[in-house]
Amino acid sequence: MSSAVVDFDDALAAFDPVLGLEVHVELNTASKMFCGCSTAFGAEPNTHTCPVCLGLPGSLPVVNAKAIESAIRIGLALNCKIADWCRFARKNYFYPDMTKDFQISQYDEPIAFDGWVDIDVDGETFRIEIERAHMEEDAGKLLHLGGTTGRIGDAEYSLLDYNRAGTPLIEIVTKTISGTGSKAPQVAKAYVSFLRDLMVSLDVSDARMEQASLRCDANVSIMPKGTTTLGLRTETKNVNSLRSVERALHHEICRQAAVLSSGGLVQQETRHWHEDGGYTTSGRLKSDAEDYRYFPEPDLVPVAPSREWVEELRATLPELPNLRKLRLQGDWGFTDLELQDVVNAGALDVIEATVAAGASPQAARKWWLTELARRANEAGVELAELAITPAQVAEVQGLVDAGTVNDKLARQVIEGVLAGEGTPAEVVARRNLAVVSDSGELAAAVDRAIAANPDVVIRIRDGHLQAAGALIGAVMKEMRGQADAAAVRELVLAKLA
Amino acid sequence: MALTPADVARLGELARVRLTEEELVHLAPQLDVILASVARVAEVAGADVPPTSHALPLTNVFREDVVTESLAADAVLAGAPSVEDGRFRVPRILGEEV
Numbered sequence: 001m002s003s004a005v006v007d008f009d010d011a012l013a014a015f016d017p018v019l020g021l022e023v024h025v026e027l028n029t030a031s032k033m034f035c036g037c038s039t040a041f042g043a044e045p046n047t048h049t050c051p052v053c054l055g056l057p058g059s060l061p062v063v064n065a066k067a068i069e070s071a072i073r074i075g076l077a078l079n080c081k082i083a084d085w086c087r088f089a090r091k092n093y094f095y096p097d098m099t100k101d102f103q104i105s106q107y108d109e110p111i112a113f114d115g116w117v118d119i120d121v122d123g124e125t126f127r128i129e130i131e132r133a134h135m136e137e138d139a140g141k142l143l144h145l146g147g148t149t150g151r152i153g154d155a156e157y158s159l160l161d162y163n164r165a166g167t168p169l170i171e172i173v174t175k176t177i178s179g180t181g182s183k184a185p186q187v188a189k190a191y192v193s194f195l196r197d198l199m200v201s202l203d204v205s206d207a208r209m210e211q212a213s214l215r216c217d218a219n220v221s222i223m224p225k226g227t228t229t230l231g232l233r234t235e236t237k238n239v240n241s242l243r244s245v246e247r248a249l250h251h252e253i254c255r256q257a258a259v260l261s262s263g264g265l266v267q268q269e270t271r272h273w274h275e276d277g278g279y280t281t282s283g284r285l286k287s288d289a290e291d292y293r294y295f296p297e298p299d300l301v302p303v304a305p306s307r308e309w310v311e312e313l314r315a316t317l318p319e320l321p322n323l324r325k326l327r328l329q330g331d332w333g334f335t336d337l338e339l340q341d342v343v344n345a346g347a348l349d350v351i352e353a354t355v356a357a358g359a360s361p362q363a364a365r366k367w368w369l370t371e372l373a374r375r376a377n378e379a380g381v382e383l384a385e386l387a388i389t390p391a392q393v394a395e396v397q398g399l400v401d402a403g404t405v406n407d408k409l410a411r412q413v414i415e416g417v418l419a420g421e422g423t424p425a426e427v428v429a430r431r432n433l434a435v436v437s438d439s440g441e442l443a444a445a446v447d448r449a450i451a452a453n454p455d456v457v458i459r460i461r462d463g464h465l466q467a468a469g470a471l472i473g474a475v476m477k478e479m480r481g482q483a484d485a486a487a488v489r490e491l492v493l494a495k496l497a
Numbered sequence: 498m499a500l501t502p503a504d505v506a507r508l509g510e511l512a513r514v515r516l517t518e519e520e521l522v523h524l525a526p527q528l529d530v531i532l533a534s535v536a537r538v539a540e541v542a543g544a545d546v547p548p549t550s551h552a553l554p555l556t557n558v559f560r561e562d563v564v565t566e567s568l569a570a571d572a573v574l575a576g577a578p579s580v581e582d583g584r585f586r587v588p589r590i591l592g593e594e595v
């Protein structure tokens with residue numbers, strides 16, 4: 001059941017939201033965190049398990065070096081300090097998603113800590129402080145069955161697949177984020193979006209929210225304006241898309257404001273986000289850390305990354321996505337809106353490559369966001385998967401710039417390239433698409449148009465220059481579009497002058 | 498730092514062990530003895546002795562990220578109390594998702 005809410009503006013007029021975000025990132029290592037089982041997604045259930053990830057007696061976990069490397073690189077990219085020495089810890093709990101009755105995690109010695117990132121929302125920069133990024137293992141996957149609604153509260157039994165159990169995870173935890181006001185939901189969304197882009201550019205995770213390889217738990221509390229006492233917070237789980245991050249926080253702020261405004265108390269609890277209805281419902285009361293009875297994992301020796309190793313890894317960091325966007329926007333002279341469209345279309349890479357191949361940024365943007373976006377959309381593929389390279393797009397624009405084809409013909413050239421008819425130049429030759437540059441042929445067509453439209457000619461001679469459009473249209477039609485409209489216009493006006 | 502029956506009740510809850518009122522009263526002083534004995538060890542260690550979690554003076558024991566063979570699914574499921582659809586079947590458990 002969804003609860004009472006107050007209007008967002010009213011909630012913000014009375015309260016300041018305070019956020020805390022926990023993002024789990026599944027690393028893209030080939031094998032699991034502590035054993036050699038494959039992490040491949042979508043295998044038959046329970047075919048990627050072994051004594052270690054099933055927690056069978058006598059098995060011994062051994063740390064995946066690549067996972068440590070990825071953890072350090074993520075930490076560095078988030079401006080964190082990297083621990084000289086840290087340990088894994090057992091987090092004890094009873095739930096069938098782990099056969100061991102504990103999860104190997106890190107407790108008070110995370111591998112990375114004290115970082116920060118700057119997040120832009122509508123031109124305003126918010127600094128998000130990172131408390132820690134620690135390593136842990138993922139749990140198995142439960143299917144709740146037997147009920148009528150498919151929800152856990154209704155289920156009669158659960159089925160377990162342990163393929164995912166033991167997959168390396170990095171949990172990134174922010175410090176409390178305050179001062180974002182009404183932008184709190186947007187800041188959270190922008191932060192998660194930043195992390196997603198970052199993971200992809202570091203090549204440490206697929207970071208696909210829909211496949212749960214990047215998951216966000218959103219903590220929020222609200223405090224009455226003018227006070228500094230933190231309210232009790234809720235932690236909303238099951239937030240599986242960027243849009244949901246924003247919506248869930250928006251809802252939770254309005255719900256908590258309704259509770260407090262009516263004299264109630266916010267429960268410190270876990271809440272579940274319901275994507276369809278756009279509301280949260282109460283889950284369990286939140287456990288205290290002591291309830292998990294953390295203690296150092298005796299089966300794993302400490303991790304002590306040498307400073308040389310850390311610096312080696314630092315040298316492998318790519319240009320961070322937000323800095324790259326800023327650089328490209330500066331280079332290209334795009335407005336915020338133009339850049340946003342490019343980013344949303346996933347066209348940053350292809351446009352960069354097209355510009356590198358010689359096209360102007362605006363021309364590259366035009367082709368990729370209109371004609372090519374339409375065709376990618378029709379084919380249900382990404383821009384980069386289209387059968388035309390950025391260099392070929394630059395070549396098409398080159399043909400336009402040289403006057404060999406006009407925009408309309410250029411679209412036919414693109415069609416030909418996509419159809420596998422060869423390079424743009426080959427398509428032009430094969431389809432005979434070049435604009436007619438024979439001035440004699442063009443002049444003859446203009447004469448025929450003038451002769452066939454005496455009334456239009458009279459209007460032009462009376463000073464109605466816009467009437468020339470009818471003659472230009474007639475000529476373009478006769479040339480089957482293969483003429484330069486500007487040249488035709490010039491010819492028409494010259495002949496009637 | 499005497500343990501109260503209420504502390505023991507909480508421990509019982511966390512360990513999923515159901516305890517009667519009598520057992521709580523009976524166990525509290527017994528557990529207290531164990532805690533006191535462990536605390537005495539802490540007194541022996543001076544400030545110069547760091548807490549020890551591992552007996553071996555080793556760090557950075559890693560393996561390469563290489564996939565090795567997993568167990569066959571039927572072997573894995575052989576120990577399951579109940580199986581459905583290649584998965585372990587367990588009673589529903591509410592309110593304890595982590």
Ligand SMILES: [Zn+2]
Nearest residue numbers: 035037050053
């Ligand atoms: Zn395994």
